[in-house]
Amino acid sequence: MNVLKVSRWTIAAFVLPCLIIYIGIVFVPILVSMYSGMLDWNGIGESTFVGLANFKKLLFHDSVFWPSVRRTLMFAVFSMAEIPIALLVAILLKRYVRKPNFLVSSYFLPVILSVVVVGQLWKTIYNPASMGGMLNQILDAVGLHSWGRAWLTDPSVAMYSLYFVALWQYLGYHTLIQFTGISNVPDDVYEAARIDGAEGFKADWHITFPLIVPIFKISIVLAFIGSLQAFDMIMVMTGGGPAHATDVISTHMYNMSFTSMKYGYGSSIAAFLVVLCLAATFCINFIFNKLEKRYS
Amino acid sequence: MAKMSKLLSIVLTGTLALSLTACGSGNKEDSGSGASGAAGSGSSTSDTTKDKNITITFQNIYPDPTDPKNKIMNKIVDQYEKDHPNIKIELDSLNTDQQKLKLKTQAASKEIPDITVVNPAAQMQPFVDAKLLAPLDDMLAENGLKDTFQDGLLDWYSFDGSTYAVPDGNNIGVVYYNKELFEKGGVKVPSTFEEMIDVVKTLKSKGIQPMAIGEKDTWTGSFLFMNMLLRTNNGPGFLKDVLDKKKTFEDPAFVEAVDAFQNLVQAGAFQEGATSFDYNAGENLFKTGKAAMYYMGTWATGGIESSSVNGKVGVFKFPTINGKGNPDEFMLAPGSAFAIAADSKHLAETKEFLNYFMLSFPKEAFEAKGAVGIGQKVEGDFKAAGYSDMAMDVLNMFKEVKGGDLAFDNTMNPGTAQAHLSSIQNLFAQKKNSADVAKEHQAGFEDNNQ
Numbered sequence: 071m072n073v074l075k076v077s078r079w080t081i082a083a084f085v086l087p088c089l090i091i092y093i094g095i096v097f098v099p100i101l102v103s104m105y106s107g108m109l110d111w112n113g114i115g116e117s118t119f120v121g122l123a124n125f126k127k128l129l130f131h132d133s134v135f136w137p138s139v140r141r142t143l144m145f146a147v148f149s150m151a152e153i154p155i156a157l158l159v160a161i162l163l164k165r166y167v168r169k170p171n172f173l174v175s176s177y178f179l180p181v182i183l184s185v186v187v188v189g190q191l192w193k194t195i196y197n198p199a200s201m202g203g204m205l206n207q208i209l210d211a212v213g214l215h216s217w218g219r220a221w222l223t224d225p226s227v228a229m230y231s232l233y234f235v236a237l238w239q240y241l242g243y244h245t246l247i248q249f250t251g252i253s254n255v256p257d258d259v260y261e262a263a264r265i266d267g268a269e270g271f272k273a274d275w276h277i278t279f280p281l282i283v284p285i286f287k288i289s290i291v292l293a294f295i296g297s298l299q300a301f302d303m304i305m306v307m308t309g310g311g312p313a314h315a316t317d318v319i320s321t322h323m324y325n326m327s328f329t330s331m332k333y334g335y336g337s338s339i340a341a342f343l344v345v346l347c348l349a350a351t352f353c354i355n356f357i358f359n360k361l362e363k364r365y366s
Numbered sequence: 367m368a369k370m371s372k373l374l375s376i377v378l379t380g381t382l383a384l385s386l387t388a389c390g391s392g393n394k395e396d397s398g399s400g401a402s403g404a405a406g407s408g409s410s411t412s413d414t415t416k417d418k419n420i421t422i423t424f425q426n427i428y429p430d431p432t433d434p435k436n437k438i439m440n441k442i443v444d445q446y447e448k449d450h451p452n453i454k455i456e457l458d459s460l461n462t463d464q465q466k467l468k469l470k471t472q473a474a475s476k477e478i479p480d481i482t483v484v485n486p487a488a489q490m491q492p493f494v495d496a497k498l499l500a501p502l503d504d505m506l507a508e509n510g511l512k513d514t515f516q517d518g519l520l521d522w523y524s525f526d527g528s529t530y531a532v533p534d535g536n537n538i539g540v541v542y543y544n545k546e547l548f549e550k551g552g553v554k555v556p557s558t559f560e561e562m563i564d565v566v567k568t569l570k571s572k573g574i575q576p577m578a579i580g581e582k583d584t585w586t587g588s589f590l591f592m593n594m595l596l597r598t599n600n601g602p603g604f605l606k607d608v609l610d611k612k613k614t615f616e617d618p619a620f621v622e623a624v625d626a627f628q629n630l631v632q633a634g635a636f637q638e639g640a641t642s643f644d645y646n647a648g649e650n651l652f653k654t655g656k657a658a659m660y661y662m663g664t665w666a667t668g669g670i671e672s673s674s675v676n677g678k679v680g681v682f683k684f685p686t687i688n689g690k691g692n693p694d695e696f697m698l699a700p701g702s703a704f705a706i707a708a709d710s711k712h713l714a715e716t717k718e719f720l721n722y723f724m725l726s727f728p729k730e731a732f733e734a735k736g737a738v739g740i741g742q743k744v745e746g747d748f749k750a751a752g753y754s755d756m757a758m759d760v761l762n763m764f765k766e767v768k769g770g771d772l773a774f775d776n777t778m779n780p781g782t783a784q785a786h787l788s789s790i791q792n793l794f795a796q797k798k799n800s801a802d803v804a805k806e807h808q809a810g811f812e813d814n815n816q
Contacts, residue, residue: 112492112780113470113473113474114470114473114474114492114493114495114496114498115492115495115496116495116496193642196639196642197639197642198637198638198639200575200637200638201637201638201639203639220638220639220642222639222641222642223638223639223640223641223642223794223795224795225795225796307642308582308641308642309582309583309584311581311582311584311641311642311788311791311795312641312791312792312794312795313788313789313791313792313795314788315795325784328467328470329780329784330780330781330783330784330814331470331492331779331780331781332780332781333474
């Protein structure tokens, strides 16, 4: 173990500064926000300690909270379900397109656009036909008038409209990651496989996928964490409305902390979000450890 | 020897750690005093040189250079800096929403800029309770500043006998209408709410968008709704009665107001997808002549005057509902107001500047044609100064004001207000049972007033 021939104390001493900073900017704030979650505090004046009352209210008496958790998790599910599609696109690009770099870059384009720009763009597309909304006008033009609706303001579809924009924006991102992964698989593996009779999608299933499992995992984790943090796009497009129909955990937290001035309550939502993130990361790691073991 | 080198490495590590933390705090200071006017730059830039050179941070909500108020502000500030070479006024101009958020963040870390902007009554109460704002009574007494304000206006900014902020405006809620579109639709200005519904239906049938609203911002719909409540309650004071536990939200007057509001929405008064339009986008529909009516505070007058529909716009008072209410009672909107941080490093100088600013404000506003709806008395002949007919109509309406109510979020605490705002927003998305809406309000109120 001790190949460097330095004492543990020396190692500890060199690790210490980073450790202190890391603890200072990651763990301390988490603990502080857990503590604030136990306060009845408007963020400005005096605070009173109320123990677990905020958490109790959050989990059992908040009519907005659980629906927003559900939307957040749905967001995560949709984002993760997108990864196999991105992988498929990447495989097709690799196999059938002679110079795929241009296409990969084009798919990547929405990612570098600011979320505000993307949000405004899609808001205009989703507008009612009378306001020049493109989607509704197209539906009208092809005779599907009955399919048209106010995409962002009808509570039953508004959230799905938002999911779609996020998926549209990040497809290129994941395609790029998967594409890079595939490109690193050496050709001779495929040649050997061809001799053994595995070609096309059969080869992908038995060779490409197992070899890029680590890359696949990165995409899944990024997609998951990204969707838990989804905030800016929702704020730009609907602001959580109409009447909380598109609120997710983060927008609910924002509304509570800043617009309703219940800083303590907002902090308890933040604490819940941290726990959720930890639990989910644990699950994802567990599943992928199994997968990696199976393929190695 | 080995021990020596070990010791050395520990010392070196320590130095490294120290230098890192030093860097960290250095950065923090940099960003603190940055030109962007980040968190509390005013209070942190305490020049140790002497009391001579002073920087006063002036947070404001006039970022738009085409807005007359922005020009007025710059003019007064420039003049003041010329007269007082040792004083520098650093402007921190933000949009209303950004400013609200920034101030809350700054308040949480007790770093409020020397001058900031707060909203009246319930909205500024938490700041006063936390003793973050300086009482301004001495400043108001100086040079007769107090008497320049309209009678009773400062009451909205006073707590326990002291005034904590001075408002830049005092507005009322009115309905703007596009005369050209009214003519095209063959309708007249409604004198009752029932007629108003008919006007909406007629306009709609002729393909004219009856009303515009920016309901993504939620307070817009609430402002209109509260005007209806002012009518169905047969006068002001409903929310106060609820606060005093004399009434509940399940009172018939409240349910009737919800009914009336739903009638208006269901008649198709507002543009499709209203809840995704923010304030500016909603107002633009009216300002570009795409909607016939627009309910808003009179602060919108200046913006409408500088738009393409200027000259075609008139105003009317919100009519009676089921014969109830008095059209001369308005939604009152005492404006956002300037306050001074209690722990400002240059309290005396800041008060002196704000005193000068507010004394100069009405005259400059009058000249810049921005004096409609300001909170101070204005001397001068508006007509002769070239104010538009619409502005004159609005000014005349001010003279007919016989009391009214404040907006919901100026009366109730933020938590209750939030519950109310989303409940009203929901009415734009779906039809609800009015009694349920009332119950929702009562539950939200009780939840936030334990």
